[in-house]
Amino acid sequence: MRTILQGKAGSDILLLGNEAIARGALESEIAIATTYPGTPASEIGDSIARVAPDVGVYFEYSVNEKVALEVAIGASLAGLRAITSMKHVGVNVAADALLSLSYMGIDGGLVLVTADDPSCHSSQNEQDNRYYSRIASLPLLEPSNPQECYEMVKIAFELSEKLSLPVIIRETTRIAHMAGIVKVGEIKKNSRTGMFDRERQYILLPAVARRKHAELLQKMDVARRISESSELNKIFQIGKKSKWGIITSSAGFNYAMEVCKDIPLDIEILKIGFSHPLPEQKIASFLKDKDKVLVVEELEPLLENDVRTIKEREGLKTEILGKATGHFSALYEYTPDIVQSAVECVFLGKRPEAERIPASAPDLPVRPPIMCPGCPHSATYYAVKIATKGRAIFPNDIGCYSLGAVAPYKMGDTMLCMGSSIGIAEGLSKSLEDPIIAFIGDSTFYHGGMPALANAVHGGHKMMVIILDNGTTAMTGHQPHPGSNVNAFGESAPALHLEKVIEGFGIDIVRVVDPYDFKNTVNAITEELEQKALSIIIARRACALLEMAERGKILGRRRTIDQEKCKKCGSCIDGLGCPAISRQDNIYSINEILCIGCGVCNQICPHSAIGVKK
């Protein structure tokens, strides 16, 4: 097992971008680290979790991103250093705290890492979180590789304390999940003792807030001066001096460097690592001796628009190219091929290729992600399908179970953001006569579902909520949540009792079913549907992957199909949707490597054709 503690000061180790961020934090005397797991940020928290007790750091998987940030703020106000990390949409959850935190100011260094996901590899949108640095008015650093991830965290902590402001580090999926060689330093344990200065005003009453806004602008002026002289904004000369330039940041820098070296071009590349506030004078002087400058940045044209403003203000003739000139798209992540096409078009006058060739062949059968063999969610979805005959509206939520939206279940009519299934179900239930069944995972319920359920009770909404309780935050790597009886380090911890929590909302009957007990699950759902009230069903069964990891073996005896009894009805594939069962030339068979012996298929087979493999 890799650990971010390996490697003496000065040695080279192989680290993922996210691990490099964790290592940088551990070398910055952090006292507290928090997160809510979410791809592509998860490994930051996970790698700190593995070592936190050894290095004297308090680490937690917080209930959601807002609380994660608030816990970190508390540590900072006590004078200690704290880091919090989250995926891009997680910052939306934390934004209420973040946007006023810039007014309030901090004491101990506070760093927020946002992991953006251009191309929506594991996300519901590809929002550009660099905007948060503008809307909150906070310094922003953007690494391009693991070494920079590591270094920028250390710089961010220094900067944060100098300005008394939190600092945002923004990475993208490609940076977060890129491993490379990192020259590390020494792990430094926190040596500070927490102290809270009651004389400092951390209370944003209107009169204070007005004054603090002015202070914030002053702080950002100081930040601008630091950005002007920062080593993070650096010019790379490729070939001979020329009148051509590229201004770039984040992953765009990597592709620009490779492409320009490969062609090869005589060009200067200005890499912006400290991207808010921008080093405007440095950019102006870069533009001055250039005829053409291409801006290479993924997603929104933030940098590009600012470069244009600087050009106008300085009265320069430099031609600025990028999204506004049609050379780049604001959609999806870039690749070396995309950047090459734009660079060749701008500087070599080549015609851009009409269509971008995708890396994967479109004419071959696809292999989309699916729920795992033995996943209890598969059984729950199939049970709901039988009970409802598919006739209901199904607001769904964020997690592995989002895959319930696709075939064979097709039980995801909405999927928006963490916890939204319940609130949307309420609006639907007041607007439609159809039965409404919301699906939500246990971790997601604690994260964002609870206020919506309180609202459902008080609003008298008639609908069903099925909590898919697999005891963990499965999709992101099995992190514990407040309902787990262990904490991030595997130590026992107080667990919230889900039924009691819900009963506490004033809901008398909470039915708990085991999806592996298929018949009873179908019956419970059928009965509850007849109630036409607010009904809650907890479908409880541990995540099969986690259960197997804990037991060190599969769940039961592998199943097999009796070809003589099999009537080829398709219940196992078109109903249950177990990926361990395949159908080729109308022959049904169970892949014995994939089957984990959950035993649901032999319960649902109408012809008793599935049994234990002898």
Place this chain on the structure above:
Amino acid sequence: MRTDIFLAGVGGQGILSFARVLGVLGLMRKMNVVIGETHGMAQRGGSVTATVRYGDVYGSIIGIGKADLLVGFEPLEAARYARILSPKGTAIVSTSPIVPYSISATRGKYPETQDLIGILRNRGNMVIAFDANEIAEKVKFILTANSALLGAVASTGKIDAQLEDFRSAIKKTVPRKAKENLAAFDLGYEIGRKVAEEQKITDSGKKK
């Protein structure tokens, strides 16, 4: 100087561990190495890819037609990413198919393995195709299939490392089952070497 390796397979096949062995190899050889990994939703039984890049590289993405090596852990996944392979490149592919659930669900048919390998042949210069699971069964440890593929990778000579470097990278990353993994590695290496020799004979035949 640059060596680009593209890895393609199905979630759960140990692709990230494979990339990590090549990363350790780079570190040992003091080469610059960059690895691109896939995490999150894509891993749930879907197509998974990873990249390993040595030398003068910055990012983790390999351009179309630029990969020196394409390692396919499953034939359909290898063929899916054939475009990544350079015309001078070599594809190493394990031939045991994993039928995607979506094919069963749509009553479709998994393509003929020979056709999938044909797609790779049309792209690259050489294809080393063999059943890595069969080798794993031979050494009596199913998780060694990837070491067999690594042996074939080593046989191409496209990575600037000695055979012993590969072997010590394996020992370093899987110390507990090193013996079994090294045995599979050797078998994979032999297969790779044989394919290369056969190709040499065919090529010289063509020239005449």
